[in-house]
Amino acid sequence: MKILVTGGAGFIGGNFVHYMVEKYPEDMIVNLDALTYAGNLETCKSVEDANNYKFVKGDIANRDFIFNLFEEEKFDVVINFAAESHVDRSIEDPGIFVQTNVMGTTTLLDACVKYGITRYHQVSTDEVYGDLPLDRPDLFFTEETPLHTSSPYSSSKASADLFVLSYHRTFGLPVSVSRCSNNYGPYHFPEKLIPLMISRALADGSLPVYGNGENVRDWLHVYDHCVAIDLIVRKGRVGEVYNVGGHNERTNLEVVQTILKALDKPESLITYVQDRKGHDMRYAIDPEKLENELGWVPKYNFDTGIQQTIQWYLDNKDWWQNILSGDYQNYFETMYKEKGRV
Ligand code: NAD
Ligand code: TDX
Numbered sequence: 001m002k003i004l005v006t007g008g009a010g011f012i013g014g015n016f017v018h019y020m021v022e023k024y025p026e027d028m029i030v031n032l033d034a035l036t037y038a039g040n041l042e043t044c045k046s047v048e049d050a051n052n053y054k055f056v057k058g059d060i061a062n063r064d065f066i067f068n069l070f071e072e073e074k075f076d077v078v079i080n081f082a083a084e085s086h087v088d089r090s091i092e093d094p095g096i097f098v099q100t101n102v103m104g105t106t107t108l109l110d111a112c113v114k115y116g117i118t119r120y121h122q123v124s125t126d127e128v129y130g131d132l133p134l135d136r137p138d139l140f141f142t143e144e145t146p147l148h149t150s151s152p153y154s155s156s157k158a159s160a161d162l163f164v165l166s167y168h169r170t171f172g173l174p175v176s177v178s179r180c181s182n183n184y185g186p187y188h189f190p191e192k193l194i195p196l197m198i199s200r201a202l203a204d205g206s207l208p209v210y211g212n213g214e215n216v217r218d219w220l221h222v223y224d225h226c227v228a229i230d231l232i233v234r235k236g237r238v239g240e241v242y243n244v245g246g247h248n249e250r251t252n253l254e255v256v257q258t259i260l261k262a263l264d265k266p267e268s269l270i271t272y273v274q275d276r277k278g279h280d281m282r283y284a285i286d287p288e289k290l291e292n293e294l295g296w297v298p299k300y301n302f303d304t305g306i307q308q309t310i311q312w313y314l315d316n317k318d319w320w321q322n323i324l325s326g327d328y329q330n331y332f333e334t335m336y337k338e339k340g341r342v
Pocket of ligand 2: 182191208217
């Protein structure tokens with residue numbers, strides 16, 4: 001099979017590329033990424049020379065480019081991770097979220113309709129369901145929970161989901177959608193809560209906690225998300241949505257305190273800062289459909305996964321320090337252009 005993975009130089013897409021290249025040597029994995037500020041080819045360094053892997057630089061919203069690529073490559077499966085993914089950035093500049101997350105998705109869908117595929121999978125988020133109140137721990141997001149978005153980011157992702165599902169009903173495209181809770185693990189870009197706090201704590205910098213730190217997120221190790229997507233693409237029913245989450249709810253403050261304790265840093269580094277506009281209170285996924293239908297069982301719980309992740313950041317300082325210094329943006333020029341690979 002030839003599988004197009006978009007956004008494979010990002011956090012989750014990058015972990016997925018590693019997982020797929022190693023697990024399926026008989027499949028060809030084509031990683032298409034625009035290398036925005038969030039794309040880092042160093043994330044894919046260890047698979048760069050694998051026979052079943054190829055990198056292509058390009059924008060999923062560039063129609064001519066995408067149609068030419070599909071014509072040339074004749075993909076069997078398309079898995080769309082490519083997105084603008086940071087809520088705070090969507091509050092500053094919503095337009096690029098519409099462009100990439102909505103227009104990019106519909107461009108891929110149109111190419112799939114024209115050239116034919118056996119599965120299009122959309123990597124979505126639990127944020128499309130909005131949030132849950134803190135005083136109702138009995139409530140969880142199911143696949144039937146109405147879409148009720150809070151931020152430009154989540155609105156663009158919900159919109160993309162609706163297009164994906166409509167292409168199934170209208171054009172008969174074999175699609176699936178996964179909606180996952182917050183991921184953590186290796187190669188997480190250091191603008192997001194966990195890697196930001198690890199990198200700042202190691203530098204003895206202040207740790208900016210929004211509001212009072214009571215907001216709750218449901219954390220899933222990125223490896224377990226990759227396994228879930230692979231299962232859904234291969235065995236999930238077409239036209240269906242699957243929620244992905246492992247019942248690991250923590251307040252932001254608990255997460256930050258865990259990081260400080262593991263790094264032996266004082267809690268005095270915590271600084272409460274102005275809250276995020278429209279800040280969602282609590283996310284919590286009910287993953288029963290995925291567990292019962294496809295037998296998905298997460299490997300990590302948060303307590304072990306976060307320690308492994310903190311250790312990864314200690315062992316891979318070059319990776320995130322290159323990002324903080326901006327050096328990672330030269331990687332494509334050095335490794336691809338200068339070597340004549342593109
Ligand atoms: P990320 O920001 O780390 O990576 C996004 C990648 O997409 C980057 O490599 C970037 O260069 C690429 N990209 C952006 N615009 C592009 C374009 N126009 N064309 C081609 N490539 C483009 O994001 P992530 O955290 O890895 O998230 C991946 C997907 O998973 C997103 O769709 C996101 O909505 C979804 N998701 C993320 C989480 C999470 O906790 N991070 C949870 C659930 C779902
Ligand atoms: O500096 C910070 N301080 C802080 O208190 C940052 C960056 C975040 N926070 C809070 C906001 C959230 O309540 O931490 C929580 C997590 O924030 P993010 O890491 O920005 O993630 P979140 O907004 O929950 O969204 C993430 O999960 C769902 C991903 O970025 C999305 O792409 C995914 O869809």
